[in-house]
Amino acid sequence: MTIFEALKLSRAKLAGAGIESASLDASLILSYLTDLTKVQLITHDTDELSDETVNHLNELIEKRISGYPIAYILGYKEFWGLKLKVTEDTLIPRPDTEIIVQKALDCKVHGPILDMGTGTGAIILALKSEYGDAVEAYACDISKKALNVARENARTHSLDVTFIESDWFSALGDKKFSLIVSNPPYIEENDPHLTKTSLPYEPISALTSGSDGLDDIRIICADALSHLESGAPLLIEHGYNQGKSVATIFTENGYKNVETIKDLAGNDRVTIGFLI
Structure with a gap:
């Protein structure tokens, strides 16, 4: 599965579950898993993801769908310009x-x-x-x-x-x-x-x-x-x-x-x- 395909599928799953920030959350989770910035996700959208990464992505998307906060998934939250x-x-x-x-x-x-x-x-x-x-x-x-x-x-x-x-x-x-x-x-x-x-x-x-x-x-x-x-x-x-x-x-x-x-x-x- 390519980065483009993974993002498209993840966004659709989150949006279908009523997550208002579906597009952003999908990008943040995949950035977290790949160490790529949101810009790099776009410029590398044809890169293939490993099966392990895809499986981990699907697990975290399901976790987010359950209501689990994106900040807990990523392990940080921005506040007053500080990454906490x-x-x-x-x-x-x-x-x-x-x-x-x-x-x-x-x-x-x-x-x-x-x-x-x-x-x-x-x-x-x-x-x-x-x-x-x-x-x-x-x-x-x-x-x-x-x-x-x-x-x-x-x-x-x-x-x-x-x-x-x-x-x-x-x-x-x-x-x-x-x-x-x-x-x-x-x-x-x-x-x-x-x-x-x-x-x-x-x-x-x-x-x-x-x-x-x-x-x-x-x-x-x-x-x-x-x-x-x-x-x-x-x-x-x-x-x-x-x-x-x-x-x-x-x-x-x-x-x-x-x-x-x-x-x-x-x-x-x-x-x-x-x-x-």
């Missing part, structure tokens, strides 16, 4: 999360910064790549496996971040920060979305947080008060329909200048408040 390793122990970074990075950069802080529940390290590595030596960067996660992935991503991009195994603030002592960011679990325990798209394959502990999805956000907002420097911001990502509820949690905890920022689709996505 992802595994089933980490959430897959979403484009909407870049909103919290941009807002954090707008704050122009100079002291230590902290990312709570870092996962792949996407947010803190994006911030460190922009802030550089101007800030000390810290990140924590309760998952050892997630921290191992985050550390590997930091080494890959030569970014100096201190990673700490911690259940939210429990292992941070009395250290204070000039900025704290978090993309915590915020999905309701019985949300029907948990059975759709890629979510069934992602770690449930990084997705859900109580009956209304806000349990962890309540903990972060309350406990961050003793870890923020005077005037420092707290930024939290949340669900599209949680903006008002999260803003209320911020104000009830005494944060000032509380604001909810929308994502590119116009949905509430990040809430920020300041310790004043």
